[in-house]
Amino acid sequence: xxxxxxxxxxxxxxxxxxxxxxxxxxxxxxxxxxxxxxxxxxxxxxxxxxxxxxxxxxxxxxxxxxxxxxxxxxxxxxxxxxxxxxxxxxxxxxxxxxxxxxxxxxxxxxxxxxxxxxxxxxxxxxxxxxxxxxxxxxxxxxxxxxxxxxxxxxxxxxxxxxxxxxxxxxxxxxxxxxxxxxxxxxxxxxxxxxxxxxxxxxxxxxxxxxxxxxxxxxxxxxxxxxxxxxxxxxxxxxxxxxxxxxxxxxxxxxxxxxxxxxxxxxxxxx
Amino acid sequence: xxxxxxxxxxxxxxxxxxxxxxxxxxxxxxxxxxxxxxxxxxxxxxxxxxxxxxxxxxxxxxxxxxxxxxxxxxxxxxxxxxxxxxxxxxxxxxxxxxxxxxxxxxxxxxxxxxxxxxxxxxxxxxxxxxxxxxxxxxxxxxxxxxxxxxxxxxxxxxxxxxxxxxxxxxxxxxxxxxxxxxxxxxxxxxxxxxxxxxxxxxxxxxxxxxxxxxxxxxxxxxxxxxxxxxxxxxxxxxxxxxxxxxxxxxxxxxxxxxxxxxxxxxxxxxxxxxx
Numbered sequence: 001x002x003x004x005x006x007x008x009x010x011x012x013x014x015x016x017x018x019x020x021x022x023x024x025x026x027x028x029x030x031x032x033x034x035x036x037x038x039x040x041x042x043x044x045x046x047x048x049x050x051x052x053x054x055x056x057x058x059x060x061x062x063x064x065x066x067x068x069x070x071x072x073x074x075x076x077x078x079x080x081x082x083x084x085x086x087x088x089x090x091x092x093x094x095x096x097x098x099x100x101x102x103x104x105x106x107x108x109x110x111x112x113x114x115x116x117x118x119x120x121x122x123x124x125x126x127x128x129x130x131x132x133x134x135x136x137x138x139x140x141x142x143x144x145x146x147x148x149x150x151x152x153x154x155x156x157x158x159x160x161x162x163x164x165x166x167x168x169x170x171x172x173x174x175x176x177x178x179x180x181x182x183x184x185x186x187x188x189x190x191x192x193x194x195x196x197x198x199x200x201x202x203x204x205x206x207x208x209x210x211x212x213x214x215x216x217x218x219x220x221x222x223x224x225x226x227x228x229x230x231x232x233x234x235x236x237x238x239x240x241x242x243x244x245x246x247x248x249x250x251x252x253x254x255x256x257x258x259x260x261x262x263x264x265x266x267x268x269x270x
Numbered sequence: 271x272x273x274x275x276x277x278x279x280x281x282x283x284x285x286x287x288x289x290x291x292x293x294x295x296x297x298x299x300x301x302x303x304x305x306x307x308x309x310x311x312x313x314x315x316x317x318x319x320x321x322x323x324x325x326x327x328x329x330x331x332x333x334x335x336x337x338x339x340x341x342x343x344x345x346x347x348x349x350x351x352x353x354x355x356x357x358x359x360x361x362x363x364x365x366x367x368x369x370x371x372x373x374x375x376x377x378x379x380x381x382x383x384x385x386x387x388x389x390x391x392x393x394x395x396x397x398x399x400x401x402x403x404x405x406x407x408x409x410x411x412x413x414x415x416x417x418x419x420x421x422x423x424x425x426x427x428x429x430x431x432x433x434x435x436x437x438x439x440x441x442x443x444x445x446x447x448x449x450x451x452x453x454x455x456x457x458x459x460x461x462x463x464x465x466x467x468x469x470x471x472x473x474x475x476x477x478x479x480x481x482x483x484x485x486x487x488x489x490x491x492x493x494x495x496x497x498x499x500x501x502x503x504x505x506x507x508x509x510x511x512x513x514x515x516x517x518x519x520x521x522x523x524x525x526x527x528x529x530x531x532x533x534x535x536x537x538x539x540x541x542x543x544x545x
Binding site: 075076077094095096097099100101103105107109110111112113120121124125152153154168169172 | 442444445447448450451452453454455464467468470541542543544545
């Protein structure tokens, strides 16, 4: 995994010839109302955006803007009240192994070893039995954890757990990698390292990535485009193209400009 | 990155969780604990001996008298007979009660509908002490091994039912979500591949509690005349043979100790991921 520091864009293999002509994910007019015991709460209002195949899109917004609800709707874990989500043209009606989902708190299966966690989805997603072992090896190598294959999650650091979670999500070879604040629970130093590693993984696998975060600098570091959300009710405020060459440095003035612009939209203090 | 992960791994490597339980991990590898335990036991025996000097044997026999009686009972074969009979109640009662209790606990905790349907029944049956069912035991099974096993099974059932119920309710919703996104499909698949493994620590704690409780129930279950350690204890106490009572109580304690240590060894193996 080390040494893949070139621009991810040029690194992506061209297997999907029509990759950029189709949108991998289409979120179309999604609304979500939670009807509680008292007043119904409108969590999402008419959210629409698309993620191209191979594209890296971040969703940012203040707390309470419905980011996590939107994440759950896209993942098929929560049903939208209005609108649809389509993955590769097919409406999402429930969880599917076409999506690799990574949660903030890792949620590894503590009773399985690293290797077994990574291999968990393979059988169920119909991955050929003969190739499963090789696939797990490949994924462990991808996240640099080959030597920890027999370790249980309890003995891993937060950063390592999240690497395993990413490997587990990618093992079934999903069309989309969907992540909800995956680096929110680790320290700043580990977070930057994981961000770099995720970009490397993205570059080497060419996956479409949809990444939810509240950290604007993180979004500018990672994304091709940023979907900026606003709260009450959760909605799309703007979609920002990040025109900064990779690898992106935080002291690059263009980087700072983007961060400032997005923060202004969100209304956060600079 | 390799060095980094190695460092982190070592930094967070398992703190060896030492076994603070009383009986389970007798601290054989820690001589200080062993000495303290032994001195506590000796002090207790000394106090017992002193107290027994002031009392007639039918109130409090001396430790030595109990020891002699223990050897006599063991040598005559009475003890072994009683033991075999009790084990014949204990094993089927515990196995059946545990299996049904865990099964029902998991099913009811998982299915709201099932829980709603059975909730009133559970509320009514739960407070019934196993001993109150002796009439049913006799009527349904007779005064025999099966009747005694039934009483034991009832006791094992409730302990395991509540342990498993709580354990399954405590399985995090997020873990189930992860399972769904990885293709876990349907209730049975979910229960088998996520719910049971996640709930296993608490389920096995319930089983362990049940194993101990069932030894206690052996005495109670034999109250209506089925041969076994319980009956020996009851008969001896009716005849004021207190030394014999204590000798057979010791048998129960030793059996419990053996079973508990063995089960803990199994538990540690099964839950090696938690170490």
